[in-house]
Amino acid sequence: MPILEVKDLRARYSARGPEILKGISFDVEAEDFLAIIGPSGAGKSTLIRCINRLVEPKSGEIRLYGAEVTKMAAPELRRLRRNIGMIFQEFNLVNRMSVLDNVLSGRLGYVGNLRSIFRMFSRSDIARGLELLDRVGLSDQVDKRADQLSGGQRQRVGIARALMQDPKLLLVDEPTSSLDPKISREVMALIREIADEFKVPVLCNIHDVQLAMEFCNKIIGLQDGIKMFDGPTETMDRRNLDQIYAMEVL
Amino acid sequence: MRRRRRRAIRFAATLGLAVLVLWSIEATIVADTDWQRIGSPAAVLKSVSRFLTIDFGLIPQLLVPMLETFMMACLGTLLGVFISLPVAWFGALNATPFKPLTYPLARFMMTLSRSIHEIVWALIFVAAVGLGALPGILAIAMRSVGFISKIIAEAIEDVDPKPVEAIRAVGGNGFQVLLYAIVPQVLPVALGTVIFEWDINIRRSAIMGLVGAGGLGLTFFRQMAMYNYGGVTTVILAILCLIILGEVVSTAARKALI
C-alpha cells in the first residue's frame, strides 16, 4: 500500500490566477526516494507544499497512510504536519537561535504553549536532538547561533530538525539550490543515507537532474503543471528529458 | 537658459526667506522683548554669573530625587513598551487583525503619542491622577509609545517568512509560530529601540517635576522658587550625571545586542 497517494491534484495561488497544478496523480511507496524534476515555474514547489497544505490545493485527493489530507481541520492538520518532515531550499532556520534549539523546534507540534515559551523540551527530546546533530556531523556546533554556520552546515541542521519529528514522510524542496556542487552532493548523500536508515520515504524537488538520477529511485517530470514522466530512474532517457524541459530551451 | 531660470528662482526664494526671517525677528524678538528689563550686556552677564556656582550643601538632598527620576524613566519606558505591543501589532500591515479599522487606529495613536509634548501629557495625567511619580510615569509611557510601536510595526512588516513557513510545516500552532519565528526576528530591533528611548526618557523624566510629577524636576522648581541659582545649577549638573549614565549604559547595551 503506498504511503502517499495523490489523485488529480489541482492548485492555484489566487482565485482568479492561473492554474499552477493541472491534475497531478502519483503514488509514493515506503522505500521510494522520489525526485520531482522540471523547468522553473513547472509547479514543483507548489506540489510539495500542497502535500502538507502550506499551499491549499484547489481540488484533488491527497492521502497519507489513507488519511485524506485535503479535508483536515486545523488541529488534525497540525498532527499531520508533525508527522511530515520538511527540508527547505533556503534552510528556513531561525537565525538567532542556537543550532540545538533549531533542531528541537522540530518537536513543537508535540509541545504545549507554556513549555514552548520557556523552551522546556523533555530530556529525551534534548538527548535525541543531540544524537541527531551527532549523526549529521554537527556535534561541535550545538550551541552556535544558526547564522554563524555555513550553507551546508545549515542544511544539515534543517535535516536534523526534520528528523526530530520522527517523520513518516520527508518533503524536500530543492535542498541543494543554495549550495555549491561539492556540498550539494554531500547533502544529497546524507539525505539518502538517513532515509534508508530511518526507513522514511522521500519526495524531493530537485532541479539538478544529475543528482536526481544519482540518488533517487523514481522520477516524476513536471512541465507547466502537468506530469510528463513517472517511472523508475533507469527508464529515464534523453528523449524524456527533452520533453520535460522543452519550454526551457525556448 | 533653463539653468539661469532655476538659479534666479533659487535666489529669489533665498531672498524671500531672508526677508521673512528678518521680519520675524523684528516682530517677535525685537518688538516683544522688554529691553529695559534686560538692561545692558553687562547686566545680562551678571545675571548669568549668578548661575555659575555650585551649591554643595544641596548635593546630599539630590540623591533621592535622582533615584526617583531614574526610576520614573525606567517604569515609564516599561509601561510604554507594554502599551506599544498591541499598537505595533495593529499597526503592522501584515499582522493587523482588521485592516480598515485597526491599522488606521494604530497609526493615529502613534502620531498622537509623538505629537503631544511630554509636558502636555504630564499636565493631562496630573489632572487625572494627582501629583507624584505616577503621572510622570504615565506621561513618559504615552510619549514613548509612538516611536517604539512604529519601529516594532516596521520590524513585523519586514519579517522573513521562511522561518514562519518552517514552524508551520513542523506542526506548530499560531502561538508557536509567533514565538519561534517572529519574535526572534523582531526582538533585537525592539530591544535596541527600547534602550534608545529609555535613554531619551531620562531626559524627559527630569522635567516631569516641573509640573508636579516628582523627581529632580521638582527640586529644580523649588530651587528656582527660592532664587537659589547655585542650587539650580547643581540640579542641572545632577541631571547631566544621570544622562551620562544613561548614555553609557545605552551605548554598551546596544553594542551587546548586535
Added chain:
Amino acid sequence: MTALGDSGMAARVARRRWRRWRDPGALMRGGILLAVLVFLGYSVHFLDVDLARLLDLFGRTGRLLAERYFPADLEYVLAKGYIASVLETVQMAYLGALFGMLLAVPLAWFAAFNMTPGPRSLYPAARLAIMGCRSVHEMIWTILFVTILGFGMLPGVLALTMFCIGFAGKLFAEEIEAIDRGPVEALRATGANELQVMIYAVLPQVRVAWTGIAIYTWDVAFRAATVVGFFGAGGMGWYLKRNIQQLENQRVAAILISIVALVIVSEAVSAWARAVMAKAK
C-alpha cells in the same frame, strides 16, 4: 564531511548532560534580566506607585473629561489674541530651528570624527557642546533664559536654538561621518584647505540627508515651541498655563486640542515636503 555516525560513545554520554544554562552567555543574560526585574519591582515600591490609582485612572479620566473638559471652548481658540499667539509660536519655532541649524553646521563639522579640522581640540569641544545642548531639556533652557532675560519670545527662540543645535548637530555630524572619502581625498590632493574640502566635497554628499534632518528638526522645534510659553517664553503655551491656573478647564481642553491639531498639521506638511524632495531627487 559527510555524516559520521560515531564520534565516540564517551562524547555522546557526556553531551547528554547538556543543560541550557551551562552556556555562559545565557547565564549572564538571565542574570541581567533578573536584576532588571528586581529593580523595576523595587521602583514601584519606592515611588509609592499606587496601582489602585492606576486602575482607577480610566474611570477617573473618563468622568473628568466628560464633566469638566467637555465641551471644549473652541471659540476661545479662534479668537484673535490666541491666533496671534499661534503665529508667534510658529515664528519662534522656525527662527529657533533656523538659528539652531546654522550654528549646528560648523559644530557638526568639528564634531565629525572623520572631517574635523582639529582632532585634539575642536573635536572634543564640539562633541561636548552638542552633547551639552542635547542633554539639557528644552524646557530647562527655557526657564534659564526666561530667568536671565525676562518673559517674551527672545528666551523662547534662544531656548529652541540651543535645543536645535544639540538635535541637528548630532544628526548632521553622523551624516558627515558616513560620507564617501573619495571626493575628499581628491580635493585634498589639489591643495584645497579644510574649509574648501568641507564645502566642495562634503556638503554636496550630505545635502540630501541634511535636508531631511532639517525637516525633522522643524518638527521637533515646533512641538517644543507650542509648550515653551508655559514657562514664560511666548506663544500658545502661555495661554495654556494661564487657563490651567484659572481652572478654566474647557478652555484648557480647547487649547490642548489646538496644540495637537497644529502639530499634526505641521507633521503633514513635513511629510509632504519629504515626498516632494524624494521625487525631486
